[in-house]
Amino acid sequence: MTRGRFITFEGGEGAGKSTQVRRLVEDLRASGIDVVQTREPGGSTGAEAIRALVVSGEADRWSARTEALLMFASRSDHLEKTIRPALQAGSWVVCDRFADSSRAYQGAGGGAEPAFIEALERAVVGADQPDLTLILDLPVAVGLERALGRGQTDTRFESKGLAFHQRLRDGFGEIARRFPERCRMIDATGSPDDVYSRVRAVVDPIL
Numbered sequence: 745m746t747r748g749r750f751i752t753f754e755g756g757e758g759a760g761k762s763t764q765v766r767r768l769v770e771d772l773r774a775s776g777i778d779v780v781q782t783r784e785p786g787g788s789t790g791a792e793a794i795r796a797l798v799v800s801g802e803a804d805r806w807s808a809r810t811e812a813l814l815m816f817a818s819r820s821d822h823l824e825k826t827i828r829p830a831l832q833a834g835s836w837v838v839c840d841r842f843a844d845s846s847r848a849y850q851g852a853g854g855g856a857e858p859a860f861i862e863a864l865e866r867a868v869v870g871a872d873q874p875d876l877t878l879i880l881d882l883p884v885a886v887g888l889e890r891a892l893g894r895g896q897t898d899t900r901f902e903s904k905g906l907a908f909h910q911r912l913r914d915g916f917g918e919i920a921r922r923f924p925e926r927c928r929m930i931d932a933t934g935s936p937d938d939v940y941s942r943v944r945a946v947v948d949p950i951l
């Protein structure tokens with residue numbers, strides 16, 4: 745059985761990842777590919793339970809280090825229960841956020857040391873890196889306005905302030921430069937249709 749492809753979407757708040765993930769998954773399925781759509785934190789029963797701890801409450805509820813441990817605990821369960829079995833069965837996995845979010849949010853944004861995050865990543869993710877990572881990039885003010893305008897109730901990360909979100913955006917830029925073989929920056933300004941055509945321009949060559 746050929747291993748499936750592993751595609752992740754990344755980006756700051758309000759970048760429109762969920763819409764793009766949904767559209768890509770629908771189109772891949774329509775073209776006959778078996779696809780598991782999932783998200784982080786979450787994507788398995790245990791990981792969703794941990795998600796509830798990290799996305800709600802006060803902005804300073806967890807330190808960046810503790811938050812990283814919670815994210816990697818949820819990721820470990822998600823990999824064991826959902827991602828690895830799907831890839832091994834030949835399905836593609838399209839995931840809304842993955843380990844780059846920990847580098848960006850807990851590392852660049854929150855100040856956890858890169859070596860700490862990288863040690864967790866080596867231990868938990870190992871060789872199961874994404875084949876392709878699309879980083880949706882948007883000016884911080886535009887993204888936060890979109891995210892807060894959605895009226896969602898779990899707003900712990902959205903409430904962390906502009907400087908945090910600017911470090912986050914810079915952090916994703918740094919990730920794209922550091923891992924050019926798997927990362928592609930996507931301009932997330934404009935309509936969902938505009939952004940989706942940029943997504944397809946990157947995904948189509950690997951189909």
Ligand code: TMP
Nearest residue numbers: 784785799815841842845846849850901
């Ligand atoms: P979502 O809004 O994209 O569903 O993600 C939930 C929040 O979790 C989002 O604000 C980003 C944050 N997050 C991290 O801080 N670190 C991580 O490793 C992941 C996967 C998400």
